[in-house]
Amino acid sequence: AQTVTQSQPEMSVQEAETVTLSCTYDTSENNYYLFWYKQPPSRQMILVIRQEAYKQQNATENRFSVNFQKAAKSFSLKISDSQLGDTAMYFCAPAAGNMLTFGGGTRLMVKP
């Protein structure tokens, strides 16, 4: 069974600043994928970024980037130049063992 820990239940950041959301996980798989999903108040689950565990290079997607440390089983999300529209719940989710397992989420508030 996989476990996913997001140690920051809530965070806030000023508009245009940078924020990092942390995530650690545990899996016995060697080949897997990792995702960050965003859930705004509309409740839609939106894929933010994905990382392949066998790739050492950290994924980036515009203002979003990850710091993936495979040995430490750590997968943090960095949001640069935060925007008001980034206000949402963020979920870390490794995909292994034929399913996506979610962390408890971090509620991010971007303040003007």
Place this chain on the structure above:
Amino acid sequence: DTAVSQTPKYLVTQMGNDKSIKCEQNLGHDTMYWYKQDSKKFLKIMFSYNNKELIINETVPNRFSPKSPDKAHLNLHINSLELGDSAVYFCASSQGLQGASGYTFGSGTRLTVV
């Protein structure tokens, strides 16, 4: 074009009733899932189907029965609804069991049992 569509979006019903939630995807994916999100926003997998075959059946009461008539559809039927079943139910799909390209979610069905 909605990639994963769920109906209904909202469902309010009385305890003891039976209800169904329908899900359809037009992405050509071969794997579909049902997730439950509780009031604390925690998301937990319930079922997954790959090419109409049940792959994952987590510890879910027998009152919940998924049905996959074809690869593009995965419906969820719930018998004898209880107050504790109130939650948001998400359908999702992916290509392959590992979901390498990511999982695409429907917009969710908020079920309220009164």
